[in-house]
Amino acid sequence: MAERPERTFIFETYVPQLDQRSAAERTSTLSTAARRLNEAGIPVRLLRSLALVGEETHLCLIMATELGDILQLAEQAGLEPDHVAEAIAITLSPDRTDTREETRSAPAHSPWMGSRR
Secondary structure (H helix, E strand, O other): OOOOOOEEEEEEEEOOOOOHHHHHHHHHHHHHHHHHHHHOOOOEEEEEEEEEHHHOEEEEEEEEOOHHHHHHHHHHHOOOOOEEEEEOOEEEOOOOOOEEEOOOOOOOOOOOOOOOO
């Protein structure tokens, strides 16, 4: 059986009164949940977390093989995202004039399409 390719997902949550401390706590919670899923044989990797404090939005870039893995991560962490979408990661080459695609995935439709506020 061929190994499924990893895909990049954006995990977005609206967090009233988001600050650095609460963003770090949410990131730690997701990281712990990802570790537990990995121990259970579900490959999920938290790549980066960003806090848009002024927007009250917490974003995480997560590698997984399928959207269902992201849903399991959310459940394991006890966090409900407002939006999840597959993303295509683009990296500039060292000469910064050429780009290469790190994933071959197309954007996915999110089950979370409602308004955040």
